[in-house]
Amino acid sequence: MRPDPSTRSVAAATVVADAVRVAAAVSVVVGLVVFGPLAGALFFLVLGGTMIPRALRAPASLDIAYCVSILVAGWAAQLDWYVAVSWLDVVVHAAVTGLVATVVHLALVRLDAVAPVDDARLRHPRWGSAVVTTALGVALATVWEFGEWFGHVRIDDRIQVGYADTIADLAAGTVGAVLAGILLARGVLLTGARP
Numbered sequence: 109m110r111p112d113p114s115t116r117s118v119a120a121a122t123v124v125a126d127a128v129r130v131a132a133a134v135s136v137v138v139g140l141v142v143f144g145p146l147a148g149a150l151f152f153l154v155l156g157g158t159m160i161p162r163a164l165r166a167p168a169s170l171d172i173a174y175c176v177s178i179l180v181a182g183w184a185a186q187l188d189w190y191v192a193v194s195w196l197d198v199v200v201h202a203a204v205t206g207l208v209a210t211v212v213h214l215a216l217v218r219l220d221a222v223a224p225v226d227d228a229r230l231r232h233p234r235w236g237s238a239v240v241t242t243a244l245g246v247a248l249a250t251v252w253e254f255g256e257w258f259g260h261v262r263i264d265d266r267i268q269v270g271y272a273d274t275i276a277d278l279a280a281g282t283v284g285a286v287l288a289g290i291l292l293a294r295g296v297l298l299t300g301a302r303p
Contacts, residue, residue, distance in 0.1 A: 121168030128175040129158045135179065139186065146264060147186050154182040164214050170297055174207040186195035190268060197268070198280040201249065206288030209245030210297050213237065238289035245285020249278050271289055 132155040140148030157178050161171040181200045184190055190197040216222040222240055227233040253274050260267040291297045 118168050121172060125162070125168060125171040125175055128172065128179060129162070130153070132158045132175070132179050134162045135182065138281070143186060147159045150182055150186060154178050161211055164218055166211060166214055167298055170207070170210060170214075177204045177207050181291040185267075188266075197273070198276055200289070201252070201277045201280035202284035204284070205249045205252070206249055206284035206291075206297065209241045209285050210288045210292060212244050212248070213292065214298060216240070225292060225295065231245055234295070238293035240289075241292050242285045242289035245288060246282050249281025249285065250280065251278055 116130045132151065135151040136148055136155055139151040158175040161174050166174070177200070181204050184196060184200060188199075213222065222293055223230055223233050223236060225237045230236060236298075255273075256267055257269055260269040288297060
């Protein structure tokens with residue numbers, strides 16, 4: 109009997125996601141050795157974040173997108189890409205916020221704290237999931253901005269803060285959360301979630 113092509117593609121995507129996790133682990137070492145303890149701590153946080161979708165048995169496509177986005181966000185911060193490329197900060201805030209909100213939504217579903225996207229007991233479960241994901245994203249974008257402010261004041265004044273930066277980041281995070289909510293409602297983001 110020949111293996112199911114969809115099973116092979118999920119297995120291949122899982123390997124890719126695991127390779128990103130390995131890259132995050134290598135980033136911890138590189139961060140510590142080359143850039144120092146703050147960079148090591150940053151990449152240790154990223155590494156921990158990359159383990160979450162694997163633990164949740166997230167769909168492979170969400171797993172890859174989420175892990176790549178947070179790893180790129182970490183390196184962009186470490187290498188000052190946000191300073192070099194003015195629009196990158198806004199794009200990263202939108203993408204990461206939407207993907208993190210989706211992963212948190214999936215975690216809440218796995219904990220039976222919110223209904224799944226396809227819950228037959230509800231009249232409009234997809235739109236409820238969209239609202240929850242959007243609200244999670246907006247809340248997480250706000251926490252992210254608190255973290256940037258705290259980091260700037262207490263840890264490293266190279267972290268970019270200021271009124272315009274904060275508002276732009278919050279707006280981008282909100283847009284990312286709304287898009288994630290819409291994609292979730294349309295059945296795009298959690299398609300193929302592992303049981």
